[in-house]
Amino acid sequence: MKELVFHIYQGYGFTDDQAHKVAETLIYTDLHGIQSHGVQRMFMYDHFIQNGKIRVKSRPEIVKETPVSAVVDANFGLGQLNGIYSMEIAIEKAKKSGIGIVTTRHSGHYGIAGYYANMAAEQGLIGMSSCNSRPAMLPTFSMQAFVGTNPIAFAMPANPHNYIFDAATTTVPQGKVEVYRKLGKDLPALWVAKDGQTPVYDHNDTETLNKTRDPEAYVGLTPLGGVTEETGSHKGFGLGVMVEVFTSILSMGNTSVEITPEDLSVGPAQSFIAIDPSIFGDKDAIIEKFSDYLQQIRELPAVPGKTIYVAGDKEALAYDDRKANGIIIDDHTLEEVTDIAKRLGIDYEQYIK
């Protein structure tokens, strides 16, 4: 499947190096069990490549730089390529100066934020990444969505595997609602609210659920913490705004409310942070201390029938499983991918077993 993805992106006109990077990020995502953001997303990217929202020949460029920071204008290239480019700059700066913060404007959907955070962790550094997006989150007591799903990803080297936290600041990302609808399952908690406060659970309520993509409608995703201050709604909302600062505000890019799928002259903004733990002390001792801390958590008494996982554990388990048994591509997605391959004249059958 990785080879097929490579050939498709080559077919769009990306260089071999670019096509390889895209295939790497998408298959990494599926291998770690995050199907909503892997090969499944190729259909959306295909649409944007065809209508020019993703510009195949664009290259990201540094527009401002200091020893600890950079602002990148991505010129509407493919999000994953902008993300890798930007995080590589952050990593280089962290290795030289201890810290690197990069904020990238005019980008595109870049998949999972955790991928970029983990790029730094793979080099022994702390990594962070965030992204804004078009309006999805209801600010506390607002009836209209305004803030994006604005994830925060944080990765830190640890044993037996890196700690990789990656979470939308909404209770769930859009993709999770879509997965439940595809599965014909009611939403199990207050993920979507209408009129700023009324829970929407019914997966058959198509009219309301379709409106989560419409910033003018009185429907939206709840912030982490729900819709009341008692449950912490203002906290998820506040974290979402913090993400906006590191992405669109510092880069002078497009804020959530300016982003639409139709307008080809706007795109999301992203942030990339790398920090070398050795500026604080002995790196090995720090990593060992953190690994011990995580292990103590795993060994706490668990609710009967449940397992205590720390961030990255489930993804590591999924990786072992997928490495042994292959990645899971649903029929609908496979059809979408083979249709793209056919259109590009790629002999796809040799890649699918």
Added chain:
Amino acid sequence: MKELVFHIYQGYGFTDDQAHKVAETLIYTDLHGIQSHGVQRMFMYDHFIQNGKIRVKSRPEIVKETPVSAVVDANFGLGQLNGIYSMEIAIEKAKKSGIGIVTTRHSGHYGIAGYYANMAAEQGLIGMSSCNSRPAMLPTFSMQAFVGTNPIAFAMPANPHNYIFDAATTTVPQGKVEVYRKLGKDLPALWVAKDGQTPVYDHNDTETLNKTRDPEAYVGLTPLGGVTEETGSHKGFGLGVMVEVFTSILSMGNTSVEITPEDLSVGPAQSFIAIDPSIFGDKDAIIEKFSDYLQQIRELPAVPGKTIYVAGDKEALAYDDRKANGIIIDDHTLEEVTDIAKRLGIDYEQYIK
């Protein structure tokens, strides 16, 4: 009241400058309407000063330093003084190098994290601060508390007033549960859980609620997002662990589980970050863009009877109110404070109207 607090801390043996700083932070907190972390906390600090957990004569010191970072050993001095000292270092580094990250070990309870974040914002910088604490948060599916309440504070200059986000990564901090108990009010949401999943609402359930301070008991504060993955429990938990990295792990200080009120040789760790927005672009333009973004949020259609506030708005309103009408000290707290004053031989009556 500020003068009374000053004289009490002077009475403990702190220098005038130190006593002034403590009075400043505590009254700042009450003036901004955060009663749980202001004068209300003096009783706890009094206990720790008496038993030697807070060492009056200690001074914080830098143990490792780079142009963008420092590790501070606070030597168990008073938390507020360590916090001001550490954030001043972060601010100085940000002004010179663009970014400053300070991690401080062997500190004490430092009040509201937002105070330190706002110190940076008052200087035109982005400020962040976090703190670990003794076990309070239930990791998702754990029956025992392990992670601290581990707040994340973020402040950014904005008009008409700074954006100041300050939130425990638990649904609420310990102090909020205490305030409800003092007021004789039931907990309005899933703030405390027993056996890892059962909500505790009854403010009269003293036996259970007292156990939120006991890491061995099967009682704890819920992470932001509650106790199930459907509501995002793992997100609050993961953010709490991220705070642990920036505080106890990078400083090689005491992790949450090592902190107890009894052991005088351990204390919480804190982090302080300052970032100069001008390393990314024109600072005034960035602040204006952010202020516009916040104003757009305030003007969204609100749930009937509700107002949409962004982080810092309520505190700004409380400040205006308290400045005009005085701060609110409940009778129980006033008695605690006057008892301390009496013991220290301070003529407290002249300060209380």
